Structures are given as C-alpha cells and as structure tokens.
Amino acid sequence: MATIPDAPPHSATQASTLIAPRHVAIIMDGNGRWATARQLPRVEGHRQGAQTVRMVVEESRRLGVRYLTLFAFSSENWGRPEPEVSALMSLFAQYLESELDLLRNNQIRLRAMGDLSKLPQKVQDSLGRTMKATAEAQGMDLIMAVSYGSRDEIVNAVRGIACQVKSGSLDPDAINAQTISQHLYLPDLPDPDLLIRTSNEIRISNFLLWQLAYSEIVVSPLFWPDFSKDEYARCLQAFASRKRRFGLTQEQAQSQTTTETVSK
C-alpha cells in the first residue's frame, strides 16, 4: 500500500481553514441499516464499513490528526447473534492483517482498548502482532476500542484506585480528576476534541464517558459505509466553526487561546 502524501499537521487543506483536531473519536454506526436498505445481509454492511475505516485512517493521517479512536466493537455487542459476532471478529482480524503495510509505511501506531481477553485467540494474536510491528510509529495513534465499554473502564479505574488506598499508597484526599484519568485503559491518551457519530443517532452509547466531557459532537446523517472523504471534511469544518469555552466565558476562553498561542 502506498505512502499517504503528507499534509503539514494541523493545517489548512483547502483555501478555507480545515484545522485537524488533535484527537478524533468516531462511533461508526449504521452498517446494519445500510445493508438492510439494499436487502443484503448485515455482515455486508460491516464489510463495506471496513472500507470506510481504511479511508478515515488514511485521511486522518493525511490531515495531521494525531489520535484517531474508532469504536469497533462494544462490550454490549457481544450480545448480538453469534454469526454476526463471528463475522465481525473475522473482519477485524482480516483488517489487521491487510492493513499492516499501510500502518507501517505511514508511521501509524495501532493501539487497542477494551476487555481484550474476551476476543477470540486469533484476533488477540493479530492485534498483538500489529501493535508490536507498529509500536515505534510516531505519526498517528490509531486506537481501536474493541470489546470496549466505558462503564467497565471506569469501574476498573475505581478498583485500581481503591486498591492503592487500601494498601496505603494513596491518600483518599489526594484523589482528583487526574487520578481517574491516570487509571483508564490508555492513560496517556488526551481527551477527544471531536466525536463524530454517523447515521443520525444522537447517543454516546457507553463510549468514552469520562473522556468526552468537553468534546465537540458532530452527527453525520450518513450510514457508516456511505461516510466519505467529503463528509469527513464537512464534520471537520463543523468542528472548526465551534467555539470551545470549557465552561468559561467567550472572552476568557479567547484570551486563554491567545496566551497559549503567544507562549508557544
């Protein structure tokens, strides 16, 4: 697979300013409905959805996104009919094998978060191999949330913190928001700047509940298999037009940004 042509990070792609957010998270929704609308089995929607994953990974890297987190399979998705779960697992393993060159050639580091112990051994092996082969890449982190549930993640974090308190290595009064963040699956991951959800659904669905506290949310009407480069650009434009205030007034937020820019 060819190397993706470079775009300077966080830059404009066209005459208009298309600022690449540092961290984009995506809930890829609508594969099933895409297939049903064409009288195809649901798995065909997932197969087509895997093609969209490729496009979004390439495009994110090209635009200078530093972290891309994709919700590939939720902890609740284990409850789907067995043939669909099996098909998704096979697709996932196939994707990992087929994309290795693309990831390596383009300095993309694969990471995963979720209860990976539940994945079939074949998928665990593919994941392990791909993560190892791309561990040194520094262009973009591609994070697959697989067998992932945010409530589980928070429960795990609380357990870890409770153990530290019990052993006496952590004072309960010293627990703050940072303590929680440091006990999540990938503690070094910055919070998403932008969450995209496709297929017009306006829900978080147990995805990054803690991390999305101040993320901008953009909903696309398209089913995931139809999500295109143009639609991705439209979502990024929508993000660029938002005024992020983080609970401050517009004036305060603006003066903070100016100070940050000046001090860089």
Ligand code: FPP
């Ligand atoms: C939601 O569509 C999508 C999923 C549950 C799985 C996402 C999987 C892929 C995009 C393909 C394979 C992934 C990789 C990383 C190669 P849905 O089935 O809930 O759609 P519906 O709401 O229309 O039924």
